[in-house]
Amino acid sequence: MGGVLLYLSSGVLYAWKEYSSVSETRSSTLSELHRAIGYGGFIHNFKNYVLRKDTTLLQELGEDLEQSSRVINKYSDLDLNAEELSALSVISGTLSQYKENVEVATEAIHRGESPAEIDRYVRVDDQPALAAFGIMQQQNKQYTESVGQVMQERINQLMNTLLIGLLAMPFVVLAAFHYHRVMNRFVALMIEKRQVERVLEDTAAEVAEVQEKHLAMAYEAHHCELTRVPNRKAFMKKGQQILDDVASKSKCLTVLFVDVDDFKAINDNFGHEAGDLVLVEVANRLTVALREGDFVARIGGDEFAMIVQCPESGANSQRLAERLLDVMNQSYEHLAEGLSVSCSVGGAVFPEEGEDLAALIRVADERMYRVKKSGKNGVFLHES
Structure with missing residues (x-):
């Protein structure tokens, strides 16, 4: 019974650790994506940086976009469903376009082009990325609810097993007591059996020795000791x-x-x-x-x-x-x-x-x- 409880407990603990790790990765990734493409995120600052012709801020924006890409790659290693993978692909494509636009805008500023001229060929439609981000938020919520339900079922199973174990404990103790008595008797019988076998083995050895001596004496009595032919x-x-x-x-x-x-x-x-x-x-x-x-x-x-x-x-x-x-x-x-x-x-x-x-x-x-x-x-x- 103790082994069963230990097995179930370790299973629940392992599942909880795995769930916590995945949930932490999902949460940190969604936070990073929100920082990148959410309302007020740094890709919305792109136009402001272009208007201000601030290449330093554009360079920092490019680094932020690179960091977001690494987060997306880490997130893609999780066990995602088809909707999440599709949404993640849309977001990744949008971030890649913004990274290219940062480079184009920076070069245009260095060439002395005006913000209006730059804005004409660096426009990016970020609405699909925002919609994809909403899908990922919804999927993450469903994942959390689903895993929480599974964890609750496992905990309930553990508690039920524990209750059954407590109810069955007197019977287990009684069975163990009788098992101990039976095993003691069995060991005693095995010891007695071995003692009898040793007595029989010793007796057989003595009989064989007597027979061998008798045969040797009979041979000596009927044979010449020197020539070994009959006497x-x-x-x-x-x-x-x-x-x-x-x-x-x-x-x-x-x-x-x-x-x-x-x-x-x-x-x-x-x-x-x-x-x-x-x-x-x-x-x-x-x-x-x-x-x-x-x-x-x-x-x-x-x-x-x-x-x-x-x-x-x-x-x-x-x-x-x-x-x-x-x-x-x-x-x-x-x-x-x-x-x-x-x-x-x-x-x-x-x-x-x-x-x-x-x-x-x-x-x-x-x-x-x-x-x-x-x-x-x-x-x-x-x-x-």
Whole structure:
């Protein structure tokens, strides 16, 4: 409400200032024009100055006419109607003629001509200018009355709005009071909501942290910390799942045991750090050799186990194991200068040589040790 009153008040004040400025300009201009062309004005003194042959007064008259022309130019900048513009044009033309006559009369006086001779060719009909001046006075009066009526209407509007504002003030105060209560309650609810959100966010973060730790613990529990491949526990669990799936589809499966030959000598001759690098390299090569459905794990010290699925019986298992041995026997010089590594591989084929994982592991482990006893760096899958 206060804003509306302020807006209306400023509008009335602005209109009043504008009206006052325009009215002042109109009044000063009409006064100047009256001084120029009104009865008793200085253009009526023109003939007297000519008769008296007073060039000084004529010069002053010319300056007065110049001043009147400037006033007319200022007046023409106002928002005038068509009648005012037409009247102003007539007055301006009359003043221009008088300015020319002042110059002509002054020159004639200097030439010694008589007043009667001068009067013949400097006559000016000033009646149209007087009539135009009357029109401008009438138009100015109408303007003043019109603007006064508009100003009165604006003041009445302001007073009516003020009255309505005073009558509505109790309701505004009551509404503001209830609005304040509602906003306080709203702010309190928003604070409570944010507190609940923070609790939920903290809880979610804690749950995520617990889940992450659980996943990390589960991963560590089923993977070798050094080589990052699955450990013996994971091999037994995953191996049994693969075995059950293969059995249901009547397919072939081979369990391979891979043991690094003379691993103790590697540690003794090249250091335990080099030995760790060998285990990591062996794990990487076995992982790269995996096909879809195969599985590799480190089941202890320098021993690795693989489950290899084959589409037919164990006929292809021997060739697969030999290719794997070739991969394992490739150079290890990049790990340590002079380092040479070989592996012994033993295997068992499902279902011919065992119907459960434990039996297959036992057979593969025995055959791997038989390879070691017979010279190492070899493969043993089938009894000859």
